[in-house]
Amino acid sequence: MKKIINDVSVVEEEMISGLVKANPDVLSKIEDELIVIRKNPKKDKVAIVTGGGSGHEPAHAGYVGYGMLDAAVAGAVYTSPSVDAIATGIRAVDSGKGTLLIIKNYTGDIINFEMAAEEVEEDDNIMTRKVIVTDDVAVENSTWTAGRRGVAGTVFVHKIAGAKAESGADLDEVAATAQRVVDNVRTMGMAINPSTIPAAGIPGFTLGEDEMEVGIGIHGEPGVRKQKLTSANEIADILLEKILADLDYNHSEVAVMVNGCGGTPLMELYIVYNHLADVLKEKGIRIYKSFVGNYMTSLEMEGFSISLLKLDDEMKQLLDEKAETPAFKM
Known part of the structure; x- marks a missing residue:
């Protein structure tokens, strides 16, 4: 195996840190977490949070910024982020208008994002909605999923839902728009x-x-x-x-x-x-x-x-x- 890395145990941390250092006007990193957030988030808007395993760059953290995502929570390579990390990301960008979670249809992602949503709703009174992306027509079920996988079409969900949130739409409106993208x-x-x-x-x-x-x-x-x-x-x-x-x-x-x-x-x-x-x-x-x-x-x-x-x-x-x-x- 040939990789341009330092140590396999820190590839995700060094990658996320490098991304943020390369884009200091747009991104911030939550200390001791693989979480990237908007540097200057707009107040009083629906927040959009997504995430997943590392290894898909520029997804997901590369889409954090104006008009798209408010936070991206990374896990290890091809591994779902933890419930605690996702909840931390949701809390970090909450502005009181609720949070839309964009989740690719992989079992680990769905379980952890749903548990995090329950946690912040119960502990922090943060409203959440979710859309599950299922754009892959190759398979109905796989080792990683029940139902179709979420793949590159997710980027269209990020873009269109992000623009809807930026316009001042409420949480249900943003979620409905995101779902319409998923459906099409x-x-x-x-x-x-x-x-x-x-x-x-x-x-x-x-x-x-x-x-x-x-x-x-x-x-x-x-x-x-x-x-x-x-x-x-x-x-x-x-x-x-x-x-x-x-x-x-x-x-x-x-x-x-x-x-x-x-x-x-x-x-x-x-x-x-x-x-x-x-x-x-x-x-x-x-x-x-x-x-x-x-x-x-x-x-x-x-x-x-x-x-x-x-x-x-x-x-x-x-x-x-x-x-x-x-x-x-x-």
Whole structure:
């Protein structure tokens, strides 16, 4: 295993500290915690809190800032943050208007976020609502989940719910908007090489030189099937076919995300997008806005995912609103 690290026991702490030091005007870190919060939060607004295991950078802390998240709570690599840490994060950004928890559908995340919500509601009288992101069309159940996984489409939830909260909407309105995004976003991914958790030292799965894994998640777990590696255009078609079969996108306007898994060159992501844009045009699906890059990664995994968000007028407006975070600017 080759990693540019100091010690496997402190990779998460050093990563979070480095992120905050690199963005001192935007971010703060809670001492002795893997929690990143907004440097100058807006008062009297609904707070938005999310989190999960490390290894998905820039998610989640890279999306803390104006127009998106108020706090991101990190765990160890691919490991849910603790109940205590999540509760600390919620308390740190509460402004009296309630907190929306955006939770990817992984069993550990759901259990810990729900327990933290109960704690702050009982002990601190902080109102909470939650949305559970289930955008992955690859599997209905997995080792990590009951039901569909939450993957790169979560970034659209962060952006649109964040803009709604920034507008002064109340907690129920922000939660309803976030849920509408969840209901209208679908994602499918693939990989040609796995990731290696620093503390484990071995890849999450193995592939032959001529193989690819279709339907991968974001925790280094294998996908739904291995198959022979094929061209970028054909891979995009495989992923897109599954997405379009799951939700009616006919005559829709969409936001498109081609998300790198961490080790994929931008050259390859743009090759994928080149074909994807043509196919969507042929199908009469209008692209309103596109995002190509690393938005929710899996360490150094080589691969990508496609996310399509079916937009309505309000979602378009909120997607266009200002965001000022380390990893996402509008």
